[in-house]
Amino acid sequence: MNRPILASIHTEAFRHNLNRVRELAPESKIWSVIKARSYGHGLEAALRGLESTDGFALLDIQDARWLRDRGWKGRILLLEGLFHQNELAFAQELACDLVVHCENQIQWLEDFHSKGAKPFNVFLKMNSGMNRLGLNPELYKLAFHRLHALGCHMHHMTHFANADQVDQSPTVGAQLECFNGMIADIAAPTSLANSAAILWHRNALGDWVRPGIMLYGASPTGSYQDIEHAHLQAVMHLHSEIIDIQELRKGDRVGYGGRYEAPEAMRIGVVACGYADGYPRQAKDGTPVWVDGGASDGSGLICPLVGRVSMDMMTIDLRNAPQAHIGSRVELWGAQVPVDDVAQMSGTIGYELLCAVAPRVAVEIK
Template sequence: MGLTANHLVNRPILASIDTEAFRHNLNRIRELAPESKIWAVIKAKAYGHGLEAALKGLESADGFALLDIADAQWFRDHKWSGRILLLEGLFHQEELETAVQLRCDMVVHNEKQLEWLESYSNHSGHPINLFLKLNSGMNRLGFKPEQYRDAYHRLHAAGYHMHHMTHFANADQVDRSPSVGAQVECFESTIAGLEAPTSLANSAAILWHRNALGDWIRPGIMLYGVSPTGTYADIARSELLPVMQLRSEIIEIQELKKGDHVGYGGRFEAPEDMRIGVIACGYADGYPRHAVDGTPVWVQGAGPDYDDVVCPIAGQVSMDMLTIDLREAPNAKVGSAVELWGGEIPVDDVAQMSGTIGYELICALAPRVPVSIK
């Protein structure tokens, strides 16, 4: 593949990040929630897609929501002047001055953070926006309902610009407790009379609970064209596009006799004479080692009529390679292009065959894989 992403590439593997797909997905979210402002959630280096690609593709968002203050610094260094939200607030009191200098909004979810903010004297000349987090049933971060109003009044009295926030535990499921309805009821009863903008909806709520959005929504996984439920069929009609495509090539073809085995442990046994394709991609690239036989791989122009074809994994994924069954791909050859996930093979489908979710796969793309931003 030659030179790409400022690397000298000698393995035919490449992750392509489509910033136009980012723009499309952001516009789709605006269509679903036209009255809400959008925090584009880009924690974990934009879910493995990279901050540079996120800035290029999502610059029309109303703000970026992230975890690490170093990432906030990166955005300011790269001329982003919009709002930045620290989703877990401050981890250490010493970060507060830096967060203020970077003009970050901050989530407040515990007593220690509250005390740091109460004792801080703001000499920055600009207001500090806080998103006070209510634990409405997720039981992860946030103030319990009986603690929340006192926390709000203390921070409001200290001069901060207040916002109300909570997080849904089961917006992607209908039969789990706490339900979205129960959490919304808890949220609304707790903040009654405390006038401030609100932030509730994650990706699943934006897709399936548009009566529970808030003034600020926080789309994460849907920005990347991946399903909140882990099942691609659930978003197949959502008009979202995958942003990341992981591609490689067939680097070897083996001719097997009936009964021959493939790979470590000999997991796959040839049921007949057949061909096996060896692909330059393995778990050291971020492909899941636990992918079972049958996990789909798209092969370009390898079908009987030189059409594109999907071939199943056959044998254990190893560090640098995986192997596929070429019985439906008579025209596959060394150099045939393959897609591991992207527009042809949803990452959610690969994840389901590997006992995980699409979130994990895109976040786990290995640093050794060259990335092209287009």
């Protein structure tokens, strides 16, 4: 038999979360962001669960090819545009929309157009204050008109640096003011809001929203408490089993380095999951793990991590779950344990954990 660790991907949760986006941004169309293998969930599951989206947004043009080969006829947005000029013909063959964020990309399109190519749908990106990708505001209007002159179907776009500040960050207002000021006399559809803006800055949505992490049921801030009100559902449930139980005496130590010392006689459950599966090695003692309590209703109990996570195993305190036994099912994150709670105990964010699940972990699409 295979090791019992399994990542279950729930397509109904995808559908639920997409519907929540529609409820929060009812006047906007939706680019569902599926970069990084759909945040570690896999393109196949995303295509199944998010098939009612208005379009998919991604980075790798080969992922666009994958979608087309599987029958997706809707829009596809390349979020960073093209990385090489020789990809333009391929992007046109796949009917991709392009983000354009720099002078080189504009020149590529001008050269491509001079050879008689059809114009693209373009989302011209403005650097309104994040200082990552995008044209500086003083260059933006000229760039817009150059691309419009090629016949490109134009859209305005920017990205917020601090929309994940739930207290209505003034930085969002400053970026929005910059953006709106530059496009005031250039009519075109807009795209502004990522997951954080959809949740907390709905005065800054635009005609196209770009939800990413909220589609997967995790928090843009890294704190699950911040999204409880949004009633999102975890799409990935990472499960495993207890494969051994150790009986400890007071003072016994657990795992590499003996980080955890038993305060009393206790049982320790050994779980088939380690950092080679993508679980964070830096997880602290007390990180929550859900253990099936054996009840007919499927209820379980939270048992804290104790000791250092090793390559293939981790250890949990079973004092809260006296009925736990070898073979008891555990959830590392999912419906019972928010991935953001594990991430907070590990000094990172849920995004990283979802994206880092290792290829050796079996995946089941439900």
